[in-house]
Every structure is written in structure tokens, then in C-alpha cells.
Amino acid sequence: MEVSNELAIKKPKRLTSVVWNHFQRIRKADVCYAVCVHCDKKLSGSSNSGTTHLRNHLLRCLKRSNYDVSQLLVAKKKKKDTSLSLANVNVSYDEAQRKDEYIKPAVTKSDLELRKDEVISLGSCRFDQERSRLDLARMIILHGYPLTMVEHVGFKIFVKNLQPLFEFVPNSSIEVSCMEFYLKEKQKVYEMINRLHGRINLAIEMWSSPENAEYMCLIAHYIDEDWKLQQKILNFVTLDSSHTEDVLSEVIINCLMEWDVECKLFAMTFDDCSADDDIVLRIKDRISQNRPLLSNGQLFDVRSAMHVLNLIVQDAMETLREVTEKVRASVSYVKSSQVIQGKFNDIAQQIGISSQRNLVLDSSARWNSTCFMLETVIGYKSAFCFLQEHDPAYTSALSDIEWEWARSITGYLKLFVEITNIFSGDKCPTANRYFPEICDVHIQLIEWCKNPDDFLSSMASKMKAKFDKYWSKCSLALAVAAILDPRFKMKLVEYYYSQIYGSTALDRIKEVSDGIKELFNAYSICSTLVDQGSALPGSSLPSASTDSRDRLKGFDKFLYESSQSQSAISDLDKYLEEPVFPRNCDFNILNWWKVHTPRYPILSMMARDILGTPMSTVSPELAFGVGGRVLDSYRSSLNPGTLQALICTRDWLQVESEDHNSSSALALYVEAN
Numbered sequence: 001m002e003v004s005n006e007l008a009i010k011k012p013k014r015l016t017s018v019v020w021n022h023f024q025r026i027r028k029a030d031v032c033y034a035v036c037v038h039c040d041k042k043l044s045g046s047s048n049s050g051t052t053h054l055r056n057h058l059l060r061c062l063k064r065s066n067y068d069v070s071q072l073l074v075a076k077k078k079k080k081d082t083s084l085s086l087a088n089v090n091v092s093y094d095e096a097q098r099k100d101e102y103i104k105p106a107v108t109k110s111d112l113e114l115r116k117d118e119v120i121s122l123g124s125c126r127f128d129q130e131r132s133r134l135d136l137a138r139m140i141i142l143h144g145y146p147l148t149m150v151e152h153v154g155f156k157i158f159v160k161n162l163q164p165l166f167e168f169v170p171n172s173s174i175e176v177s178c179m180e181f182y183l184k185e186k187q188k189v190y191e192m193i194n195r196l197h198g199r200i201n202l203a204i205e206m207w208s209s210p211e212n213a214e215y216m217c218l219i220a221h222y223i224d225e226d227w228k229l230q231q232k233i234l235n236f237v238t239l240d241s242s243h244t245e246d247v248l249s250e251v252i253i254n255c256l257m258e259w260d261v262e263c264k265l266f267a268m269t270f271d272d273c274s275a276d277d278d279i280v281l282r283i284k285d286r287i288s289q290n291r292p293l294l295s296n297g298q299l300f301d302v303r304s305a306m307h308v309l310n311l312i313v314q315d316a317m318e319t320l321r322e323v324t325e326k327v328r329a330s331v332s333y334v335k336s337s338q339v340i341q342g343k344f345n346d347i348a349q350q351i352g353i354s355s356q357r358n359l360v361l362d363s364s365a366r367w368n369s370t371c372f373m374l375e376t377v378i379g380y381k382s383a384f385c386f387l388q389e390h391d392p393a394y395t396s397a398l399s400d401i402e403w404e405w406a407r408s409i410t411g412y413l414k415l416f417v418e419i420t421n422i423f424s425g426d427k428c429p430t431a432n433r434y435f436p437e438i439c440d441v442h443i444q445l446i447e448w449c450k451n452p453d454d455f456l457s458s459m460a461s462k463m464k465a466k467f468d469k470y471w472s473k474c475s476l477a478l479a480v481a482a483i484l485d486p487r488f489k490m491k492l493v494e495y496y497y498s499q500i501y502g503s504t505a506l507d508r509i510k511e512v513s514d515g516i517k518e519l520f521n522a523y524s525i526c527s528t529l530v531d532q533g534s535a536l537p538g539s540s541l542p543s544a545s546t547d548s549r550d551r552l553k554g555f556d557k558f559l560y561e562s563s564q565s566q567s568a569i570s571d572l573d574k575y576l577e578e579p580v581f582p583r584n585c586d587f588n589i590l591n592w593w594k595v596h597t598p599r600y601p602i603l604s605m606m607a608r609d610i611l612g613t614p615m616s617t618v619s620p621e622l623a624f625g626v627g628g629r630v631l632d633s634y635r636s637s638l639n640p641g642t643l644q645a646l647i648c649t650r651d652w653l654q655v656e657s658e659d660h661n662s663s664s665a666l667a668l669y670v671e672a673n
Contacts, residue, residue, distance in 0.1 A: 017051045022058055036061060059164060060157075127165045137177035141646055142653045146634055147171040147178070175642055182645035185652045189232055190259060196222060198608045199266035202234075203617045204252065206271055207629045209636035214239045216248070217647075218255050223612040227594035229428050231614075233651040234259055238640035249282040262287050266609045267477070269302040271617055272311065277301075298515060299477045299610070305434050306423055306618035308470040309441070312463045313367055313416050314626065319459040320409045324370060327377050327406065329396035330384060331359045343391075348383040355379040368420070368624040371413040378407055408456055415444060417624075423616055424623035430589055431481035432488075434615040438478055439496040442471065446500070477613065479512045480519065484607045485589055486581040486596075520572045523606045571602050 023034040025045045034045035034054055038061050043053060140147060148171050149155050159166050193200065200222040207215035218235040235255045240247065256262040265287060268280070280301045317324070334344045348355075357376045362369040377384070381403055388397040398406065419437045426433055445467055448460035479493050493512055498505045581592065589611065597604040622629065635643055 017054075019051045019054045019058060023054055060161060127163060129165070129167055132163070132166055133169065133174075133177055134181065137174055137181050138653065140174065141178055141181060141649045144646075144650060147174050147638075147642075150174050178649070179642065179645050182649045185649050189234075189652055193220065193222075193232075193264075194260060196264070197225065198223060198605070198612070199264050200261055201267045201269065201609075201613045202256075202261075202265060203231075203269045203614045204271065205617050205629065207236075207631055209631045210633050211636060213241070213631075213636055214243070215631065216251060218252065219614075219617075220259075220261070221612050221614045223590065223608045227590040227608070229430060229590065229612060230655075232655070233648045236644045236647045238643065245279050246282070249279045249286075252279075252283055253286050256287075267300050267302050267613045269304060269614045269617055271304050272307040299480065299519070299613075301473060302477055302613060302615065303470055303473055304615070304617040305438060305470070305474070306420065306616040306623060308466060309416055309420060310367075310618070310626075311466050312441075313413065315463045315466065316409050316412055316459060317367055317370065317626075319455075319462075320405060323398065323402045323406050324374070326396045326398050326402065327374060328361060330394075330398070331361055331373065331377065333394055333396060334359055334387075335361075344383060344387060347386050348380060351382045351386060353380060353383055365626055366624045367413070367626055368417050371410060371417055374406055374410040375414065378403070378410060404453075405455060408451070408453075409459070412444075412448065415441070420623050424618075424620040428588075428590070429614070429616065430611045431477070431613045431615050432485040432589060432611060435478040435482035436492065436496070438471075439500065442467065443496075443499050474615075476512060476515050477610075478615070480516050481610050481613065481615075483512070483516055483576075484593075484603075484610055486575075486592055487583045487587065489576055489580055491580060517572065520603065520606060523602050524571075526605075571600055575600055575603055 020034075022037055023043075023045070024037060026033050026035060027045075032045035032047075033042045035042050036057065041057065041061075043057060136150070139145065140149065150168060150171050156168060159168070200220045203219040203221060205217040205219065207217060209215070216235075216237045216239055217233060218237070219231055219233050221229070221231045224230050235258075237251055237255070239251070243251075252268075253262070256265065268283065270280070284300060334340055355376070357379060359376060359380070360373060362373040364370075384397065387394050419441065422437060423429065423434070445460060445464040449457055449464055451457040451460060482488050482492050483490055485492075490509075490513065494505075494509055497508050497512075501508045581587070593604050593607050593611070600607075635646070638646070
């Protein structure tokens with residue numbers, strides 16, 4: 001029942017609480033009500049009810065304006081501590097326009113000045129609207145929340161209860177705040193990268209969206225001054241739907257110039273070997289105009305090791321596709337009812353199968369689950385053969401040759417699962433980790449191609465063809481990185497090359513030896529230019545003294561030039577001739593080079609750049625995936641500038657919060673295939 005305004009108390013008892021500035025007290029018969037002037041909600045207005053419930057409603061009322069409730073809070077605390085004085089009451093402009101029947105609180109000049117500056121005093125606390133707005137933008141970026149969260153009702157209720165003074169802004173304003181944050185953080189990253197003594201390596205990752213849009217992500221990898229492996233996303237570029245190879249190379253070059261790192265670039269890692277070589281050549285040509293590439297750019301073009309392993313696995317999976325379908329059907333049949341499952345378990349027990357694994361279907365999106373399914377089913381081969389003979393309803397049985405194919409190819413897949421786990425589980429994936437694993441794959445492919453079964457040897461040949469293309473581009477980079485591991489040096493190259501190349505191994509080993517010497521000579525020249533005061537960008541050596549009063553500067557230059565050739569040779573040769581470092585599980589190659597930098601000043605400069613080269617661009621989350629990187633639908637709907645700002649800034653903030661891993665910034669945006 002509505003209460004008529006005519007029944008309002010004309011001579012009410014004097015109301016002393018400030019909450020009555022926001023309630024109208026009315027009477028219906030013998031009952032008093034307090035009606036909120038903001039939302040018209042009726043609450044008890046009896047003097048026996050007190051004002052606590054009114055104050056609590058006012059703090060939660062969503063329809064009220066953003067007024068100063070400091071007096072409410074202070075008044076509540078004053079009941080417990082009489083030493084606190086009541087703050088002045090502030091009201092908004094809208095509230096000041098209310099009709100005369102409501103009591104109008106006084107507004108002082110100081111109140112208006114505080115309102116203008118958006119800084120409100122709440123007792124001993126200060127509320128800063130601008131700071132809160134930036135904190136909100138930072139939170140959205142850091143945790144990957146949607147921009148629209150600022151308009152969610154639940155979020156508004158939470159914030160109003162937490163801080164009633166906070167003024168909500170639309171998501172368009174938050175987007176602007178995020179862009180401001182991005183530009184501020186970008187300047188920090190720009191200055192940090194250009195202060196680096198060493199060079200950087202760039203990983204190029206291709207992304208797509210459910211709407212078939214395409215993106216390119218550029219990630220800088222480097223080893224910092226403290227010999228820690230770091231990475232930062234520099235750009236996340238939305239590509240035009242009609243982009244060509246020329247456009248891709250121009251986009252990459254423009255990004256390099258935007259960050260002023262074209263002269264600091266050591267190597268670029270692309271997703272796979274199918275990337276057109278012309279793209280790399282265009283980038284090489286543009287960069288070499290300003291600075292010759294080290295060792296003629298032999299180590300500049302790197303392809304992702306994890307990606308080539310995935311390509312090889314997909315060849316094996318496709319070859320075994322029909323057999324795999326039969327295996328899935330067999331597993332589905334056994335698990336189709338409890339009766340059949342129990343019958344199958346009895347058969348396995350009678351035959352004497354001791355496997356403790358349960359039959360499970362694989363996930364078509366993850367090839368390691370297919371390997372696990374095949375391996376489990378092979379363990380129950382005898383039970384499936386017995387079931388075939390005694391159950392006419394079972395029609396998905398494998399032939400003997402199909403069982404053999406499944407056994408052989410599953411053995412191949414297990415090797416790739418093991419290696420992929422090693423690569424994806426490495427928390428510090430320095431370049432030296434890849435050479436022995438890739439060489440094992442090479443040796444196994446050679447053996448598989450010798451299989452007398454034409455079906456298996458043909459499949460192995462297709463796999464090896466993809467691998468050979470990768471090996472031709474990356475074998476030198478892999479070998480040089482392994483040589484810079486003091487536990488292996490040249491010995492590991494000699495060990496594997498003798499197995500891979502046989503009678504021609506010595507020639508191949510010499511190619512690697514000549515390659516690392518040529519690269520070392522390039523770094524030696526760079527160190528000479530430093531001493532001459534004209535260092536190349538990206539040099540890791542300190543600049544020469546500029547003290548004009550040093551009359552022996554000429555002697556220092558003469559001494560260095562006369563001994564440079566001998567010392568340069570001894571630096572590399574000394575490292576190679578010394579015994580290898582003992583292998584152990586706790587070895588940290590970056591710590592080793594950090595400690596030994598004074599002993600090998602030029603070689604350590606080279607090691608910093610090579611060991612920081614990303615030999616793989618596949619994140620752990622996608623290590624076993626059969627699809628590519630897919631941006632989720634929400635983020636693919638953002639405009640290109642905002643999308644880049646959110647992804648890049650999130651990556652940078654995670655590093656600052658020391659909550660960073662190699663893929664966390666982008667893993668959030670992967671949509672399941």
C-alpha cells in the first residue's frame with residue numbers, strides 16, 4: 001500500500017543524524033516510515049529502530065549520486081570513539097537541486113575545492129579518483145579482464161560498497177586509460193632495451209581468430225646484464241586480410257625501426273620452415289644496409305624446433321589415421337556398457353595381462369593423448385584378439401599388420417612426446433638445450449627410413465624430408481650453441497656427427513669449427529672498434545676512456561692492436577682446449593658464463609647473444625596441440641591498437657610483478673580448437 005504524502009509529519013521531532021538528509025520521514029496511522037529520496041525504498045522510521053539500518057542502506061543504494069558519505073562513516077565511528085569529530089557534509093550538484101521538502105546540507109567552499117581535485121578526505125584516509133582509475137586500468141590489463149567489466153552490475157555493487165566515492169566511467173574511458181598505461185610502460189621498455197649491452201633475438205609468431213583474422217606477434221629474447229634470460233612482447237600486429245609476403249617483411253622492419261633495434265638484432269626465429277625465404281632475405285638486406293650481419297648472417301635465420309617436430313608427428317598421425325580410427329572404435333565398444341567392460345576385464349585377467357592402465361579415448365586436439373591411447377590399447381592386444389574371436393558384435397578388430405604398424409608408430413610418437421616434454425618443461429630454454437635432442441631425432445629418422453616395411457619406410461621418408469629442411473637451416477646455430485656449453489664443447493658435435501654423417505663427419509665437423517671461428521672473429525673486430533671509440537650498436541664491451549689528460553692513450557691503443565690477434569685466438573682456443581665441465585643436474589649455464597666473463601671477455605659476449613636465441617616459438621600450452629594459436633572471440637573484436645596495448649602491457653606488467661613465465665601473457669588468449 002502506498003503512503004500518501006499528505007500524511008507526512010508536519011512537526012517532526014528534531015532529527016539529529018546526518019542520514020536524515022537522505023530520507024523523508026512519514027507516518028501512516030501509528031507507523032513511521034523512512035523513505036529514501038534516491039530510490040523511494042521504505043524502511044522503518046521509528047525512533048526505536050535507530051539509524052544504523054538507514055546508514056547501511058544509504059551505503060548500498062545504487063541510485064544515489066556520488067556524494068560524500070564521509071560524515072556517515074565518521075558518525076558511525078564516533079559512537080565508539082568520541083575523540084573523532086564529525087566531518088563536514090558534502091553533497092553533489094544534483095543533490096543540491098532537490099526540492100525544499102528535503103533538508104539541504106551546507107556546502108562549503110573547501111568542499112567544492114576538494115570535489116574539483118577529486119581528492120576526498122575520509123578521516124585519516126585520502127581517496128584519489130585519478131589514482132583509482134589508473135589502478136583499475138592496471139588490474140584489467142594485468143589479469144586480462146574484459147574492458148566491459150566496469151559496466152557489470154556485480155562489479156559496481158562491489159566497488160560502491162568498498163568505496164562509495166569512486167565515480168564509474170564507461171568502458172571507452174577505461175580503454176583510454178589502458179592506452180595511457182601502455183604508452184607509459186612502452187617508454188620504459190624502449191629505454192631498457194636500448195641500454196642493453198648485448199644484442200636481442202626476435203621470435204615471430206603467427207596468430208589467427210575464429211573470424212579468420214590474422215595477427216603477427218614479435219617477441220624480443222635476450223640475456224640481461226645479470227645473465228638472466230628475458231623476453232618481452234614488442235608488438236602484436238593485426239594484419240590486413242590481403243597481406244602479402246612483401247607486406248609481412250615491411251611490417252617486421254617497421255616494428256624493428258619503431259623500437260630502434262634493427263642494429264641490435266642477432267637472429268630471428270620463425271614458426272616453421274614453410275615461411276618464405278624471401279621474407280628473411282628482405283629483412284636481411286634492409287638491416288645489412290646499416291650494419292653488416294655477423295658471420296654473413298649464417299645464424300640470422302632460425303626456425304622453431306618444436307614446430308618441425310609437430311609437423312613430423314602430423315605426418316605419422318595421418319599415415320596411421322585408419323588404424324587409429326579402428327582403435328578408437330575398439331575402445332568405444334569396450335566402454336559402451338558395463339557388461340562389455342566387465343567381460344573385457346575378465347578376458348584380460350584370464351590371459352594374464354598385468355597392465356594397470358584403463359582404456360581411454362584420446363582428444364583429437366592433442367596428439368600426445370592419441371599416443372597414450374595407442375600405447376594402452378597395444379598393451380591389451382591379446383585381449384582384443386580374444387574378444388574378436390568370441391564376440392561377433394565386435395567389428396573394429398585390427399589385422400596383424402595393423403597391430404604391427406600401430407606398435408611401430410607408437411614407438412616413434414613416444415620419442416617425440418619425450419622430447420616435447422623436455423623442451424616445453426624447461427624453465428630457462430637457452431639455445432644449448434636443443435642440439436642433443438634434435439640430433440637424436442635425426443639419428444632415429446635415419447634408422448626408420450631403413451625399415452623393410454614399405455608402409456613404415458615411406459612414412460619415415462616423408463618425415464625426414466621435413467626434418468632435413470629444418471636441419472639445413474638450423475644445424476649450425478644448434479651446434480654453435482652446444483659448443484658454448486662448457487659440459488660439451490666440440491666433443492658433443494663430434495659424437496653426434498660421427499653417427500649422423502659417417503664417413504663425411506670430419507668435413508661436417510670442420511664446417512662447424514670454421515663457423516664458430518668466423519663468428520668469434522666478427523666479435524673480435526667489434527671489440528676492436530670499441531677500443532677505437534666507434535663501437536657497433538649492440539656491442540657488449542665498455543667504451544674507451546675519454547680522459548684527454550691521459551698521455552698514454554696512444555700506447556694503450558698500440559698495445560691492444562699489437563696483441564689483439566693473439567689474444568682473440570687464445571680466448572676461443574683456451575676455452576676449447578680446457579677440459580669439459582662435469583655434467584650434473586644443477587648446472588646453470590648462464591651462471592657459469594657470468595662467473596667466467598672476465599676469463600673469456602669476447603667469447604662471453606658471443607655466448608650471451610647465442611644462448612639467448614629462441615630455438616622454439618611454441619608455448620607449453622600448445623606443445624601437443626594440432627592447431628595453431630587462436631585469439632579468443634572477445635579480444636579479436638577489439639580495435640588493433642587496443643588489442644596490441646592490452647597484450648603487450650600485460651606482458652610487461654607480469655615481469656614487474658615477478659609472476660612471469662615464457663608464455664603466460666599470451667596463454668590467456670588462446671582459444672581451444
